Amino acid sequence: xxxxxxxxxxxxxxxxxxxxxxxxxxxxxxxxxxxxxxxxxxxxxxxxxxxxxxxxxxxxxxxxxxxxxxxxxxxxxxxxxxxxxxxxxxxxxxxxxxxxxxxxxxxxxxxxxxxxxxxxxxxxxxxxxxxxxxxxxxxxxxxxxxxxxxxxxxxxxxxxxxxxxxxxxxxxxxxxxxxxxxxxxxxxxxxxxxxxxxxxxxxxxxxxxxxxxxxxxxxxxxxxxxxxxxxxxxxxxxxxxxxxxxxxxxxxxxxxxxxxxxxxxxxxxxxxxxxxxxxxxxxxxxxxxxxxxxxxxxxxxxxxxxxxxxxxxxxxxxxxxxxxxxxxxxxxxxxxxxxxxxxxxxxxxxxxxxxxxxxxxxxxxxxxxxxxxxxxxxxxxxxxxxxxxxxxxxxxxxxxxxxxxxxxxxxxxxxxxxxxxxxxxxxxxxxxxxxxxxxxxxxxxxxx
Numbered sequence: 237x238x239x240x241x242x243x244x245x246x247x248x249x250x251x252x253x254x255x256x257x258x259x260x261x262x263x264x265x266x267x268x269x270x271x272x273x274x275x276x277x278x279x280x281x282x283x284x285x286x287x288x289x290x291x292x293x294x295x296x297x298x299x300x301x302x303x304x305x306x307x308x309x310x311x312x313x314x315x316x317x318x319x320x321x322x323x324x325x326x327x328x329x330x331x332x333x334x335x336x337x338x339x340x341x342x343x344x345x346x347x348x349x350x351x352x353x354x355x356x357x358x359x360x361x362x363x364x365x366x367x368x369x370x371x372x373x374x375x376x377x378x379x380x381x382x383x384x385x386x387x388x389x390x391x392x393x394x395x396x397x398x399x400x401x402x403x404x405x406x407x408x409x410x411x412x413x414x415x416x417x418x419x420x421x422x423x424x425x426x427x428x429x430x431x432x433x434x435x436x437x438x439x440x441x442x443x444x445x446x447x448x449x450x451x452x453x454x455x456x457x458x459x460x461x462x463x464x465x466x467x468x469x470x471x472x473x474x475x476x477x478x479x480x481x482x483x484x485x486x487x488x489x490x491x492x493x494x495x496x497x498x499x500x501x502x503x504x505x506x507x508x509x510x511x512x513x514x515x516x517x518x519x520x521x522x523x524x525x526x527x528x529x530x531x532x533x534x535x536x537x538x539x540x541x542x543x544x545x546x547x548x549x550x551x552x553x554x555x556x557x558x559x560x561x562x563x564x565x566x567x568x569x570x571x572x573x574x575x576x577x578x579x580x581x582x583x584x585x586x587x588x589x590x591x592x593x594x595x596x597x598x599x600x601x602x603x604x605x606x607x608x609x610x611x612x613x614x615x616x617x618x619x620x621x622x623x624x625x626x627x628x629x630x631x632x633x634x635x636x637x638x639x640x641x642x643x644x645x646x647x648x649x650x651x652x653x654x655x656x657x658x659x660x661x662x663x664x665x666x667x668x669x670x671x672x673x674x675x676x677x678x679x680x681x682x683x684x
Contacts, residue, residue, distance in 0.1 A: 240423060240424075240478070241477060241478050242475055242476065242477050242478070243269050243270070243419060243420055243423050243424070243475075243476050244266070244267065244268050244269050244270075244473055244474070244475050244476075245268065245269065245270045245271075245272060245416055245419060245420075245440070245444065245473060245474050245476065246262045246263070246266060246268045246270070246271050246272070246444075246471060246472070246473035246474075247262075247271070247272050247273075247274065247416075247444045247445070247447045247471055247472060247473070248262065248263070248271045248272065248273045248303070248307060248318075248447075248471060249273040249274055249275050249299075249303065249320075249447060250274055250445060250446040250447030250448065250449065251274070251275060251277060251446075251447075252275040252276070252277070252280055252297050252298075252299060253299065254275070254447055254448075255448075255469075256302065256303060256306055258447075258448065258469060258470055258471040258487070258490070259271070259273075259303070259306070259307055259471055260306050260307060260310070261470065261471070261487050261490060262470070262471045262473065262487045263307060263310045263311055263314065263316055264310055265487050265488060265489065266473055266487055266488070267314065268314070268316045268473060269316065269317065269419070269423070270316065270317050270318075270319055270419045271307070271311060271316050271317070271318050271319070272318075272319050272320065272415045272416055272444070273303060273318065273319075273320035273321075273322060274320070274321060274412050274415055274445050274447070275297045275299070275320065275321060275322045275324075276297070276321045276322075276324060276409060278552050278554075278666045279554065279664050279665075279666055280297075280324065281324050281325055281384060281386050281408070281409055281552070281554065282383045282384045282552075282554025282555075282664045282666065283664060284296065284297070284324040284325040284326070285325040285383050285384035285554065286383060286662075286664075287325070288325045288326050288329075292326075292329075293326075293329055294326065294329065295324060295325035295326030295329060296322055296323050296324050296325070296326045296327070296329050296330035296333065297322035297323075297324050297330070299322075300322045300330055300333055300334065300337075301333065301337060303322070304334055304337045304338075305337060305341065308337060308338060308341060308343065308346075309341055309343065311403070312338075312343050312346070312403065315403075317398075317403050317404070317405070317419070318403065318404045318405070319394065319398075319405045319407075319415050319418065319419065320404075320405070320406055320407070320415075321406075321407045321408065321409065321410055321415060322406060323350065323351070323406040323407050323408045324408060324409075325355070325384065325386075325408065327350045327351060327352060327406050327407060327408045328350055328352070328681065328683070330350075330406050331348040331350045331404075331406050331681075331683040332683065334346070334348050334404055334406065335348055335683060345684070346403060346404065347400070347401075347402040347403065347404075347682060347683065347684040348402055348404045348405075348406055348682075348683045348684075349397035349398070349400040349402035349404070349405045349406070349680055349681075349682055349683075350397070350405075350406050350407075350680065350681045350682070350683055351389065351393050351394060351396075351397050351405065351406070351407035351408065351410065351678070351679075351680055352408070352678065352679040352680070352681060353387075353389060353393065353676060353677055353678030353679055354386045354387050354388075354389050354407070354408040354409040354410065354678075355384070355385070355386055355408060355409075356385050356386065356387050356549075356551055356671060356676060357382065357384055357385040357386075359385070359671065359675060359676070360375055360382070360385040360551065360553060360669065360671070361379065361382065361385075363375070363671075364376035364379060366669040366670075366671070367669065368553075368667045368668065368669055369667070369668040369669065369670070370667050370668065371667075375553060375669055378553060378555045378667065381555040381556045381557070382553060382554070382555050383554045383555055383556060383664065384552075384553070384554040385551050385552070385553045385554070385669075386408060386409035386551065386552055386554075387409065387549040387550070387551045387671060387676055388409055388410060388411045388414075388515075388516055388549055388550045388551070388552070389407070389408075389409065389410040389411070389414070389516060389549065389676075389678060390410065390411060390414045390515065390516030390517045390545070391414040391417040391418035391421055391437075391516075391517045392418075392421075392428075392517075393410075393678040393680065394407060394410065394414060394415065394418035395418050395421050395422045396678075396680045397680045398418060398419065398422040399422065400680065400682050402682060402684075409552070410516075411515045411516050411517070412441060412442070412445040413437075413438045413439075413440075413441025413442045413445060413515055413517070414441065414515065414516060414517055415441060415445075416437070416440050416441030416444055416445070416474070417434070417437040417438055417440070417441050417517055420433075420437045420440070420476055421437065424478045428517065428518065428544075428545065430542075431518070431541050431542045431543060432480055432540075432541065432542070433480045433542070434517060434518040434520075434542030435480075435518065435520050435521065435540035435541040435542035436476070436480035436481075436482050436537075436538070436540050436542075437476065437480070437542075438513075438515055438517060438518055438520045438540065438542055439482065439503070439520065439522065439525065439537055439540035440474045440476055440482050440484075440537075442502070442503065442505075442507075442513075442520070443472075443474070443484055443499060443502050443503060443537065444472055444473075444474055444484075446502060446505065447471050447472070448469050448470070448471055448472070448492065449498075449501075449502050449505070450472050450484060450494065450498055450499055450502040451469065451470050451471065451472040451486040451492040451493065451494050451498065451533075452464075452466060452469060452470075452491070452492035452493035452494070452498055453466070453469050453492065455493070455497070455498050455501060461497065463491070463492060463493045464491055464492070464493060465490075465491030465492070466491055466492065467491060468490050468491035468492075469490070469491050469492045470486040470487040470490035470491060470492040471486065471487060472484055472485065472486045472487075472494060473485055473486070473487075480538075481536075481538070482536065482537045482538065483530060483534055483535065483536050483537075484499055484534070484535045484537060485533055485534045485535075486533050488533075492533075493533065494533040494534060494535055495529065495533075495535065496527045496528070496529050496535055498535075499527050499535045499537060500527060503522060503525065503527070503537075504522075507522065510522050510523050511523050512543075514546060514550075515545070516545060516549060516550075516673075517542070517545055518542030518543060518544065518545050519542070519543040519544065519545065519546065520540055520541070520542055520543075521540065521541040521542075521543060522539075522540055524539040524540075524541065525537060525538070525539040525540050526538050526539050547672060547673055547674075548670040548671060548672050548673060549670070549671050549672075549673055549676055550668055550669075550670060551668060551669045551670065551671050552666050552667075552668055553666065553667050553668065553669060554664055554665070554666050555664070555665055555666075555667070556662060556663065556664065556665075557663040557664070557665040558595065558627060558628055558629040558634075558663050559627070559628060559629070559630070559631050559633075559634035559660055559661065559662060559663060560625055560626070560627050560634060560659075560660070560661050560663055561625065561626050561628070561633065561634030561635055561636065561637030561638055561658070561659065561660050562623065562624070562625040562626075562637060562638055562656075562658075562659040562660075562661075563583075563623070563624050563625075563637055563638035563639070563640070563641025563642055563655065563656060563658055563659070564602075564621060564622065564623045564624075564641065564654075564655065564656040565579065565621075565622050565641055565642065565644045565645070565648075565652050565653070565654065565655040565656075566619065566620065566621050566622070566652070566653055566654040566655075567579070567619070567620050567622065567649070567651050567652055568618065568619040568620075568651060568653075569618065569619075569651055570618075572617055572618060572619055572620045572651070573601065573604075573616060573617055573620050575620075575649040575650065575651060575652070576601055576620040576622040577601075578648070578649045579622055579641075579644045579648045579649055579652060580599045580622060580624060582644070582647075582648055582649075583624055583637075583640045583641055583644070583648075584597070584599075584624075586640050587626070587633070587636055587637065587640060590636060592626075592628070592630065592632075592633035592636055593628065593630070593633065594626040594627060594628045594633065595627045595628060595629070596626070596627040597624075597625070597626045597627070598623070598624070598625045598626075599622075599623075599624055600622075600623040600624075600625075601620050601621070601622060601623075602620075602621035602622075602623055603617065603620070603621065604617065604620070606623065622641075622644075624637055624641050625637065627663065631660065634660045635658060635660050637658070638656070638657070638658020638659050638660070639658050641655065641656075641658070642655040642656070642657070642658060
């Protein structure tokens with residue numbers, strides 16, 4: 237165990253398609269101890285399970301190659317350890333890909349510690365009575381459509397991986413804050429029974445997990461919440477002390493903003509109950525948190541409490557749920573809205589005559605009703621983008637939506653144009669169950 241009093245953790249990605257250059261700016265300009273790349277969402281891992289089913293070497297986050305090509309040389313040079321969930325549905329495959337990238341970059345044989353055990357698909361299949369949290373039906377109701385089932389593992393198994401001393405730790409599905417909490421537990425020897433430290437460490441992870449969001453991204457609003465030079469937005473980092481002290485900052489010399497306001501918005505992001513934010517590591521209470529502007533682009537956060545963790549893991553169950561067919565076409569000039577309405581009715585009638593049935597069908601006039609659903613007729617628009625989308629279990633019915641919409645170029649009202657190619661996409665839906673922690677077997681493998 238190192239005898240250190242502070243750890244600096246930066247974030248290099250907040251979702252699978254996050255920007256790349258802010259991460260390079262961060263590792264180049266700031267002396268970090270750890271860089272966390274958080275790249276998984278609820279549907280992402282189900283998507284990657286489908287990718288792995290088609291190719292057993294795939295199933296990890298596709299951007300892994302580009303991210304490591306850009307970041308690994310600097311991280312290795314500066315001894316910045318990488319912790320990432322880019323393993324997605326194939327952490328071992330991700331580890332092999334990471335080692336290949338290191339070799340190709342001339343960095344030699346780089347060990348990678350791999351966290352396994354989040355894939356509980358067979359465990360879910362063998363317990364059909366598990367109750368879905370969203371609708372209280374048994375998971376058996378989805379059994380023939382299940383693509384994946386992954387538990388949100390916690391910081392404990394990541395700590396085990398960090399003890400291997402590997403410069404890269406790759407996981408599958410873990411809770412987002414756990415990626416940040418684990419290095420703190422590892423470096424400081426924190427234990428789960430210290431409520432203040434677990435709360436502060438979990439808060440650090442929650443503030444950082446969405447990358448640029450806490451540094452002004454998705455915050456700016458012209459004239460109301462101005463953010464300097466947002467085009468050069470920066471990724472944030474945290475300075476965390478052994479005593480749980482926590483300061484949030486961003487890459488110096490870049491755009492963006494770290495303020496009490498930006499931290500406040502991120503702190504309550506996806507928190508349904510501020511007294512009981514449940515993670516695998518603790519139940520965090522943020523009702524007593526103070527945020528203090530401690531300098532330019534530097535905020536102190538204190539007062540989070542971590543109550544004892546629950547005895548279960550949340551499991552995201554990904555399943556196939558039919559198809560969505562989509563088409564778009566534009567109308568311009570006088571009477572554009574009336575022509576778009578007429579086109580929508582024509583398409584729906586043609587689909588009905590082909591006996592296609594849809595579980596849900598949307599007609600959107602983009603710019604007027606696509607977000608809030610109610611058509612604003614106070615101003616007659618001079619241009620309208622019509623979007624039609626149908627959700628169905630029949631792929632042919634889904635294909636027909638885009639086909640008939642594109643036909644409005646010459647088979648509909650005058651003045652239609654700019655139609656999109658017909659789109660059909662598989663629907664991957666997710667629901668949740670709880671599984672007792674003692675049933676889940678985790679493992680750390682060192683790829684060396």
